Every structure is written in C-alpha cells, then in structure tokens.
Amino acid sequence: MNDNFFELVYLVVAQVPNGRVTTYSSVARFLNNPRGSRAVGWAMRQCPYPKVPCHRVIKADGSVGGYGGEGVVKKASMLRKEGIQIRRGKIDLSKYLFTNFRLPGFD
C-alpha cells in the first residue's frame, strides 16, 4: 500500500489544493529524492487513483508538461478553470506553486 515511493507520490499530489499546482521536482524533493522527478512523472502516468489531481502537476519551468499526448490541451483547460492563469503556455509558479506538503500518515 504506502510502502513504496510510488504511493507516497499520490499522497503528496493529493494534497495540492484547488487553484494551485505543483511540480514533479517539488514532489520528488519532498520525498527526499531530488533527482527522482522522473519517477514522479511515472507515477502520474499510471495515476490509478482518481482522487489524485495529476493534472495539477506541471513541469518545474512552469510549462503544463504532458498528459499522455494530446491531452495537454485538456489539462491546461482544467487548470484554467480552477482559476490558474496561463500565459503563453506557462504558469507563474511564484504565484500558484504549492509545496507546503505534510508528511503522509501523520493525519
């Protein structure tokens, strides 16, 4: 269940509130894996938990990133709907980036 890095990613991403976004790198860093950003992307690709807002996870440079191919448009649309302004396909991380996660399991 929650013994894998994989599961932790979902728990952390699920903590991202509406109207905010996070980056693969930030999540990886929170899990003490500063270089595990790729693994986070892997977890997102699987996304077996519908409660996990994988669409709120973007790249570290502010770009929307990917969503399984041409779904990126849909992803951007959803973010926009949540009140996130996207300028030239980029999101202002200094405004919407959320990294104030809490340790999973310490509810």
Place this chain on the structure above:
DNA sequence: AGGGTGACCCGCT
C-alpha cells in the same frame, strides 16, 4: 539480473 521506457531536470551553447 539486465534492458527498455517515461507526463523530468539542469547545465551548457
């Protein structure tokens, strides 16, 4: 045990 894949990141040019 080994190789291939992926919704990435960072530094350099």
Place this chain on the structure above:
DNA sequence: CAGCGGGCCACCC
C-alpha cells in the same frame, strides 16, 4: 530566450 545532451530514479517484462 531557445535548443541539445547527459543524468537519475522507479516500474515492467
């Protein structure tokens, strides 16, 4: 500011 290449991590076959 944009483009290219190398590196790192975890999962599946």
